[in-house]
Amino acid sequence: xxxxxxxxxxxxxxxxxxxxxxxxxxxxxxxxxxxxxxxxxxxxxxxxxxxxxxxxxxxxxxxxxxxxxxxxxxxxxxxxxxxxxxxxxxxxxxxxxxxxxxxxxxxxxxxxxxxxxxxxxxxxxxxxxxxxxxxxxxxxxxxxxxxxxxxxxxxxxxxxxxxxxxxxxxxxxxxxxxxxxxxxxxxxxxxxxxxxxxxxxxxxxxxxxxxxxxxxxxxxxxx
Amino acid sequence: xxxxxxxxxxxxxxxxxxxxxxxxxxxxxxxxxxxxxxxxxxxxxxxxxxxxxxxxxxxxxxxxxxxxxxxxxxxxxxxxxxxxxxxxxxxxxxxxxxxxxxxxxxxxxxxxxxxxxxxxxxxxxxxxxxxxxxxxxxxxxxxxxxxxxxxxxxxxxxxxxxxxxxxxxxxxxxxxxxxxxxxxxxxxxxxxxxxxxxxxxxxxxxxxxxxxxxxxxxxxxxx
DNA sequence: CGCGATCTTCACATTCTCGTCACCAGCGGC
DNA sequence: GCCGCTGGTGACGAGAATGTGAAGATCGCG
Numbered sequence: 001x002x003x004x005x006x007x008x009x010x011x012x013x014x015x016x017x018x019x020x021x022x023x024x025x026x027x028x029x030x031x032x033x034x035x036x037x038x039x040x041x042x043x044x045x046x047x048x049x050x051x052x053x054x055x056x057x058x059x060x061x062x063x064x065x066x067x068x069x070x071x072x073x074x075x076x077x078x079x080x081x082x083x084x085x086x087x088x089x090x091x092x093x094x095x096x097x098x099x100x101x102x103x104x105x106x107x108x109x110x111x112x113x114x115x116x117x118x119x120x121x122x123x124x125x126x127x128x129x130x131x132x133x134x135x136x137x138x139x140x141x142x143x144x145x146x147x148x149x150x151x152x153x154x155x156x157x158x159x160x161x162x163x164x165x166x167x168x169x170x171x172x173x174x175x176x177x178x179x180x181x182x183x184x185x186x187x188x189x190x191x192x193x194x195x196x197x198x199x200x201x202x203x204x205x206x207x208x209x210x211x212x213x214x215x216x217x218x219x220x221x222x223x
Numbered sequence: 224x225x226x227x228x229x230x231x232x233x234x235x236x237x238x239x240x241x242x243x244x245x246x247x248x249x250x251x252x253x254x255x256x257x258x259x260x261x262x263x264x265x266x267x268x269x270x271x272x273x274x275x276x277x278x279x280x281x282x283x284x285x286x287x288x289x290x291x292x293x294x295x296x297x298x299x300x301x302x303x304x305x306x307x308x309x310x311x312x313x314x315x316x317x318x319x320x321x322x323x324x325x326x327x328x329x330x331x332x333x334x335x336x337x338x339x340x341x342x343x344x345x346x347x348x349x350x351x352x353x354x355x356x357x358x359x360x361x362x363x364x365x366x367x368x369x370x371x372x373x374x375x376x377x378x379x380x381x382x383x384x385x386x387x388x389x390x391x392x393x394x395x396x397x398x399x400x401x402x403x404x405x406x407x408x409x410x411x412x413x414x415x416x417x418x419x420x421x422x423x424x425x426x427x428x429x430x431x432x433x434x435x436x437x438x439x440x441x442x443x444x445x446x
Numbered sequence: 447c448g449c450g451a452t453c454t455t456c457a458c459a460t461t462c463t464c465g466t467c468a469c470c471a472g473c474g475g476c
Numbered sequence: 477g478c479c480g481c482t483g484g485t486g487a488c489g490a491g492a493a494t495g496t497g498a499a500g501a502t503c504g505c506g
Contacts, residue, residue: 073340083326090332095340096319097333103306109313110320117296117318140393142438154463155437155493181464189483190465196485213473213482377452404453412494413454419496436462436493 011046014104018112022046028054032062041072043115046107049078049089057092064093073114077102132168133208133221137161146205156181157198160191164209164219173216191217234269237327241335245269251277255285264295267337269330272301272312280315287316296337300325355391356431356444360384369428379404380421383414387432387442396439414440 008024015022023042025031028051035041045063049056056076063069076089079100086097096110128140134147144151144161153161163180164172174188181194195217199206208219231247238245246265248254251274258264268286272279279299286292299312302323309320319333351363357370362385367374376384386403387395397411404417418440422429431442 083328086326086329087332090336093336093339095336097329103309105306106309106320109310113313113316113318116316141441142394142435156464184465186465189467192483193465193485196483199484211483379453409454410456412456415494416454416496419494422495434494 010104011107014108015111018108020111020115027051028056028059032059035069041069043118044073044075044111046075046077046111047094049076049085057089060089060092060094073118075107075110075114077107130162130165130168132165132219133205135161135165135202135205135208135219137165139166146202151201153198153201157194157201160194161198161209161219164217168219168221171212171216171218177216233327234330237331238334241331243334243338250274251279251282255282258292264292266341267296267298267334269298269300269334270317272299272308280312283312283315283317296341298330298333298337300330353385353388353391355388355442356428358384358388358425358428358431358442360388362389369425374424376421376424380417380424383417384421384432384442387440391442391444394435394438394441400439 008026012022012024023034025034032054047056047059051059054062056078060074060076063072063074070093073096074094075096075098076094077098077100078085078089089097095114098107098110128138130137130139136145138144139162142158144153144158159180159182160177163177174191177191178184178186178188181190184190195209195211199209202209208221210218210220212218231249235245235247246257248257255277270279270282274282277285279301283297283299286295286297293316296319297317298319298321299317300321300323301308301312312320318337321330321333351361353360353362359368361367365381367376367381367384382403382405383400386400397414400414401409401411404413418432418434422432425432431444433441433443435441
């Protein structure tokens with residue numbers, strides 16, 4: 001939210017370049033109205049302090065009172081930069097303060113940093129389950145299932161299959177699979193043996209594990 | 224961390240006024256050494272970019288590589304304030320950038336704002352009793368029960384089991400368990416011995432504590 | 447300083463895994 | 477069909493990972 005049209009547009013452009021989806025508002029009221037209609041709160045709010053109607057500080061206060069928005073990251077940028085302003089604004093519940101004039105790149109970097117942190121929290125159990133067809137690899141439990149039933153793999157077999165499923169659709173070279181197994185100086189053919197054993201243990205799901213002649217192996221969803 | 228003695232002291236004083244407990248270092252190496260000896264990571268790190276020996280950027284890189292510290296808030300303050308510096312620093316994993324010269328009150332306000340957010344996350348699931356099957360771990364009282372009756376564990380055994388139960392269902396590496404115990408310069412096999420002892424003390428509930436060959440240990444509800 | 451509790455290391459047994467090899471099968475080119 | 481090359485596979489010995497008992501090493505405490 002920012003009352004100067006040019007600045008608002010500029011910021012928007014820079015954010016889009018980071019494949020973010022900014023929604024811009026010229027006034028606090030417009031923003032709050034929009035917000036009340038959203039199902040999920042936005043990932044982050046950029047706020048100018050000097051706004052017509054409701055001031056930025058009032059917006060922060062209003063947001064922080066509502067439990068739905070009390071965890072939403074707020075970045076404040078403003079030309080009002082006396083020490084008191086900064087302290088007060090942060091005290092109200094803003095997360096970061098950037099002084100105007102700021103460089104767009106800086107703003108974007110700060111936004112990305114804040115989102116990274118928020119993401120880390122939200123998706124704490126991040127991505128640790130990979131699937132390919134009826135195959136699932138749980139990298140937290142180190143468990144592989146094929147068609148629902150667990151498959152008992154040795155550590156090396158697990159590491160090979162996990163890498164292949166994580167990269168499903170792309171051929172992985174024996175060299176890289178060797179590295180995944182452990183920094184050994186073994187002959188590349190070791191992988192062949194492991195793959196054979198994996199196939200036996202997978203049973204029907206083995207048809208997802210393909211050989212790419214003279215290149216390596218790959219896992220594919222279909223067929 | 225800040226190489227100018229006066230500034231370091233000044234910042235420390237201001238932080239203490241907020242009933243925080245700052246620990247100051249004049250060099251990156253001193254800080255990292257101290258950090259490796261701490262059981263729990265500090266709540267927040269204030270970092271100057273221009274340091275002798277290891278630069279602030281190197282410190283950030285080093286910290287973010289370790290999972291124990293990848294969530295630790297980092298505030299960077301520096302006179303190196305070109306746009307590129309700010310963007311790079313935030314990109315490395317810092318959370319906030321403050322330009323020198325900064326007002327101490329601003330720094331403190333920013334620190335408090337960051338801590339508020341980190342606190343909200345940490346204490347959000349203020350859960351202190353974890354269970355897995357007939358096992359319960361009360362992290363407030365430091366008491367473990369198996370099938371209702373209390374189990375008498377040594378401190379190290381408790382820490383290991385607590386971590387495993389908190390993360391039930393996921394494999395925890397010996398390395399991470401070692402870190403939980405506190406000693407980092409011990410042989411990883413120490414964990415094996417502790418686990419053996421824990422198993423004996425758990426009796427029937429020991430069947431919940433599994434070995435994941437070549438990966439670590441894990442606790443699972445079922446089976 | 448002595449004592450007990452706890453931690454760490456070590457040694458050994460056991461079980462499981464890995465890498466290698468030899469040989470066979472499949473494929474494509476001719 | 478023949479040949480050369482690449483991949484599949486069964487078997488085996490070397491070595492790794494783990495469980496565990498016992499012997500120092502440390503620590504905290506009276």
